[in-house]
Structure formats: structure tokens, C-alpha cells
Amino acid sequence: MDIKVRVWRQSGPTAGGKMVTYDVKGISPDASFLEMIDVLNETLILNGDDPIAFDHDCREGICGACSMVINGVAHGPEKATTTCQLHMRKFKDGDVIDVEPWRAAAFPVIKDLVVDRSAFDKIIQAGGYITAPTGTAPDAHAAPVPKKDADAAFEAATCIGCGACVAACPNGSSMLFTAAKIAHLGLMPQGQPERDSRVIDMLQAQDDAGFGGCTNAGECTTVCPKGIPLSLIGRLNSDYRKAISKR
């Protein structure tokens, strides 16, 4: 396939950026999107140009590092798929493809397509855990967990922390990310003692980190590669109301 990509190039956090067009010729439809960028970068290096910086690591859709807005959609056109799992067979010969970084106030650009997502870690620090220091645990079978709760907790826990939800949100809100962790831990009996403080502290942390408010636009769940449902935000709001009413 022969395609053109228009890529956001920005040399550093404070530099201005712009879209630059590159030709990519003879790419296999079986190549992944990132492999297409690899091939382009090899050419750029040998031509003495600066290769495109982008985050990626596992290339299996699980580490959450890759993060490209492709043709205006976080992670691109394929549903429930991270950038690294998107393959060129989803495009046509002759396509012109726009590639941009996540754009959100809380995710400043570091270089080209690389952004700083450390604000997500700040939200987890505020309460996205169960306090269980090593060595304190009772036997794993001491407290059975109904299968349906365990399965629902697992579904919420599949969030990979990529930040597509934030990139897609018109407000740059991290509500889906936070809601997924609140649901994961709140659905398990182990998570109950800290349930109230968790939701209050995590919401405060996401405000402090510069994420916008949630207006139920629902763009987040549409781009989520793991299909985290919007209903978890309702669950979070319900938890929050209960928690503040006890204060």
C-alpha cells in the first residue's frame, strides 16, 4: 500500500508544533500501524531527519503506552483496539492519515506524539488501592466473593490507563478512568472499608491534576480499547453522593 501520513511534529514541551506530511510507500497491509511508523522512521533517520517520537512498549494492547489520535479518533478507527493493535489492512491504498498526540490540559505534550500522563498516577495515589501491606493477608478463601461481583470487578479492572478517554473527552475529563478503578475496588468486599474516602479523594485528585469535569458526553467509552462502560461513571456518582452524605 502507498499512503500519506500527516503527523504532529513538536520538538519539545514549549515549542510550537505543526502537521508534517510524509509519503509511506509499499507498506504491507499486515503491518501494524506502529510498524508503519517504524518503517517511516528508518527512512527519516537515513535521510538525516528527526524520527517521530511516540510512546509504545508491549505492542500487544495491554501496557497502555501507545497513544495516537488517528484521523481525529483516539486509537483510530477500529473499535476496542489500541493503536498498537491497529493494522494497515484497515486502511486503503492512497489514504491520507492524520496522526496527532493525545490533547488534554492534564496531558502536556513532551515531544511529537509523546505526552505526559503522570496525572493518572496522581489519581491512583489518592486512593486507587486497597490498604493491605505485605504479610497482613488472611487466607485467600477466608472471604468468598460472589462470582458475579468478581467478574464485574474484573471487567472494570481491565482498564489499561492509556488515557484515550481523556483525549476523546471534550472537557478533557478523566472520569471514566477514575470510575473504572472505583468500580473495580468497590465491587470487592476487600474494598469496602476505604470505599467512601477513596471516591472523595480520587475525585479531588483528578480536579487538582487539571482534568475537566464530566458532562456525560460519552465520547470516552466509545474510544476505550477495553470497552469500559459509561455506566461506571453513574456508579461513581452514586458512590460519591453516599460518601459525602456521611461526612
Next chain:
Amino acid sequence: MVANEFWAEGEPVVDKAAPDGPVETRWERRKFSAKLVNPANRRKLTVIVVGTGLAGGSAAATLAEAGYRVKSYCYQDSPRRAHSIAAQGGINAAKNYRNDGDSVYRLFYDTVKGGDFRARESNVYRLAQVSVNIIDQCVAQGVPFAREYGGLLDNRSFGGTQVSRTFYARGQTGQQLLLGAYQAMERQIGLGNIEMNARHEMLELIIVDGKARGIVVRDMVTGEITTEFADAVVLASGGYGNVFFLSTNAKGCNVTASWRAHRKGALFANPCYTQIHPTCIPESGSHQSKLTLMSESLRNDGRVWVPKRAEDCQKPAGEIAEEDRDYYLERIYPSFGNLVPRDIASRAAKNVCDEGRGVGPGGLGVYLDFADAIKRLGRKAVEAKYGNLFEMYERITGEDPYETPMRIYPAVHYTMGGLWVDYDLQSTIEGLFVVGEANFSDHGANRLGASALMQGLADGYFVLPNTISNYLANGPFPAVSETDAPVVEARKEVEDRIAKFLSIDGDRTVDSFHRELGQIMWEYCGMERTEEGLTKAIGLIRALKEEFWTRVKVPGKGEELNQNLEKAGRVADFLELGELMCIDALHRRESCGGHFRAESQTSDGEALRHDDEFGYAAAWEYFGADGKPTLHKEDLNFEYVHPSTRSYK
């Protein structure tokens, strides 16, 4: 002999921390004899932990909970992205919740045997003992393991064993366990007990007065080089599978932290023991940047086959009649069938492909077929068990495994070798501890499925926190300063190396060298190794290394985010490691576990060990001035599980 061109032999290496007496009580006795650090004194002691995967994340969290000051480093943008996250299948523990005859002793036995009698009994027994605590710990953290309708934990069986002892969270067990450790870590970061440095890469070890006292790191965003000090350094930097370029490792996984320590005196043990995983998605073309593993739990229900006749290989699978299919694992290994250990399944796949009976592009693939399982259990049940894996397969290949059988082929997946450590997980450099895949300790020559997660968490949650106190009890050590000679020197080495990379300005990219190295390693130091091939590989690697240092082109500057500069440092170290791996493989003239020497096989093509000659761990000292690494042998004694030939027939 040809070999002596390549290595020298030194004094044996002895594990001085190893306790003796009955194996069941060794760990208890070691914990009791280890010196402790009073809780009030712990905050005066600083520990550096490099890497935030299962071993590093759990170690950092646990040490911080205990009251030590922890400084943690990872190359990813968040500790949550360490490659443990990609582990799919599960984690073993000797809980015997199935009442199927499992026990600590049986897990110990299976692991020593599965490792082909090249691991230490004391370490493996301890691993089996603490396995039960890991599950308790993870459940307390809220890890959403799979459960049964009664609310109790579910188990499944895994390759190489005959009991169900594997705990899992669908096909994302590593992710869930890592998030547990990550969340425990983030809690400690929030409390100010861990100083977290993401997007920082360790480029050198600092040794002062013979003790590991710090590291030189590069801030990968600004390019700033800093020196960081501590009372002890823990490496949890993972394995070195990316020496093959194509592997199931994440793209960033590298050997640099371990290799820098090795260059400074830490012995590197059994580098030739690499695990080739049998169930990966085959390569699709020259653009291939990595390979993707499909959890071997798929072998529980999937049946592996190839056509009986080479001329059938081009036909669609559905057009090949049942009687024309060769279910070769079931045929050759009737008692274990599709669940034979990984090394055996991988080599069997290579053999049928070498016979010309492989399927898919280039004939490098075998079928993994779920048609029978779907008939027996129903599509829904298969979907519940493996749904996400099937989806992953379809996304990558464009084929639907519910309709056509998957195509799989072996790929490099895990490295059993690593820095040599004693029973306390301390390397041959005082104060340098190594945990998880980065060390060599528990899997011998071959790792069983679902044992990597177990070992990473055992080391980080339960072993290291108990053994490191014995060392730290001698501290705090005298303060180290930026101006101390070893610190200045280590920093200068890093700066000079970066300057060198940027100044060569050649005509080949870093990736092109990495790819070429990978091809050499896969061809000559992959699933089957020969004296001739390994000797050739050493020559090829040496020539490639020379070419690298004269022709590599690294664009950009040092003082910025520069991903090619990062890669250049890693590939330079892989080039040295690759040579050592080939030398180790050359010296070990036997077949054991993941190391198959064609010259050492039985008449029916099975691996042939030579316990009398090679019943030791090979710990290598860095290439000396004469360019030869020095071999130090650690004798392995088997008091409980007596070496026998592994038979899965």
C-alpha cells in the same frame, strides 16, 4: 579444544548464604538467622529499586511499607506499564484447593524437574512455600481472580504439571497482579515513602569500597544525567529476550541494567537458557517488530496438529480430513499430549516444520484447533475462557479462530539465565540484589508455565524484604558524594558513551543492527544449537559489533527525548550479551531444558543431559583484557529430587 579459544575457567562460585539441614525448614532458619533492622532505623536506610514489574513493584512497595526509604526507577512513563503486565495465563500456588494431591513438595518437585535439574533445591523449595502467601496477598489487595459460583477461587492446569494449581484472571493475570503491586506502590508514593522516577533509565552502577552504592541514570525527557545514591541497589529489570530482536517482550525490555552490573563484576549465570514459547502468532513479514504470545492455557483445550502430508499444507485447514491430520503432540507424548512443557512443544513444532509440514506463510506455523473444544463445551464456554485471546488473534491476523484453526509458531519469551545471586538474592557485588526474571535463580534450564509471576512476586513481596535486612543491618554506610572518584568515573563513562553514539554518524540505523543480531541469535542460538553454528555466530557477532561502533547512525542530541539514543545503548549491550550467550551455549555440550545441543540427543531425538559433566550453574565473569569471559561453576546438589530423564511420553 576449540572451546578454549573462547573462555577461561576460574574458581568455583559458592552460595555462602545457603542454609543446610532439612529443606522444609531452610527458609525459616535463614529468616531467623538474618540480622534485622530496628523499625526506627529503617528510615535512615535508602534502597534503590530499578524496574517496576512484579518483582520490582512488589519489592518497592514492601520495603517502603517496612519503613525503608525507596527510590524507584523505570523507563516507562508509569510504573504500571512494566512488561509483567502482558503475562496472560496465570500464577501457580501450592494451595491444593482442588484436593488433587498438590502440595508445597509437589510444586517444588515439579519445578526442579521442569527445570531439568539445573536449579537449586533450596531456592525452589522456598519458592513453593511462599507461593501460597502470594495468593493471599493478592486477594487482599483486590486482585479480581477468576472465581467459581460458590465465590471461591478457580484454578486451571498448565503445561508440565498434572494438578490444577494455576490461579488466573481471564487471560490478563499479569495485568491484574501488576496493578495490585502498582497500587500498593502508588500508595507508598503518595505517603512519601517511595520517590518514583518514571522515564528514567539506569545506565551505570556505582560501586564504592566494593559495595553497590548507587546508579547513574538518564532522565529520558530532558537527557539530564544524574547520580543517585543508596545503601543498597536492587535490580528488577527483567529478562533479555530482546537480544533476539523478535520476541514476545515489550519493545523497551533490555539487558542494560544487568549488563552494566555484569561489567562491574556481577557474575552472569546460564545466559544460554532461553525459553522459546510454543504458542505465538507467526511472523507476517519483514516489517515485523515483535511477536505476540497466545497464552499456553490455550493448549488445555486446543489441539495441535499439522497435515500428515507436506502436499496438504497449502490447502485450507477445513479441507484436510481428520485421518490426514497429525496430532503430533498427542501421538508422541500420549500421557501429557498437548500439555507437554514448553521446550518440548516448541521443538516438536520446529521439527514438523523442518519436515516441510508447516502451515501458513513460509511454512512456519502449526495449527492450534478449537473445533473439538467448541463441540464439547459449546462456543460460549470457550469464549468465556479464551475470548480475549481469540479477539487478539483475530485483530492481528484478520482470521477468526472460531471458524479456522489458529496458526502458531514458537517465539522467544523468557530468559531463565540472569545475574547470579545467592540464596539471599545478592549478586557477587556486595549490596547489589537481583530479583525476578533478571536473576538466574529458580527455574533452572526451563521455566514451567505460570511460574514467572510466582517467582517475581515471591522475590519482591516475601524473599528480598527478609534477606536484604541482613545486609542493611550493617548500614547506614558512609555517605557517598558526587565528587568521589568512583562516582565521577561512572558518570563520565555514561557521558562518554552517549557522546560516542552521537558522534559516529554512520549509515545504518540502530534497528538494522538489532534485527541482524536477532537473526544470528535465532539461527544459531535458538531452538537448536550446534558447535559449528555457535562458533560461526560468535564470529558474526564480533564483526557486527565492530560494524556497529563504526557505522551506526544516532540522530538528534543527548539533551532531549531521543528514542534512538536509548535504543543504541541497549543494542550495544545486547551485542556483548549475544556473544556471551553463544559462548555459554557452546561450552555446555549437553541438552537441557531450553538449551538443545544437536550433538547431545537420544536415538529418538530427545534431549540428552550429562549430569556428571554439566550438573552446575555456569556463572560468567565479564570478558577480561584477553577478550575471554571466565567461567565459575556452582555445583548443584540434589538431595531430594534425584536427577532423572524427563519423560512426558
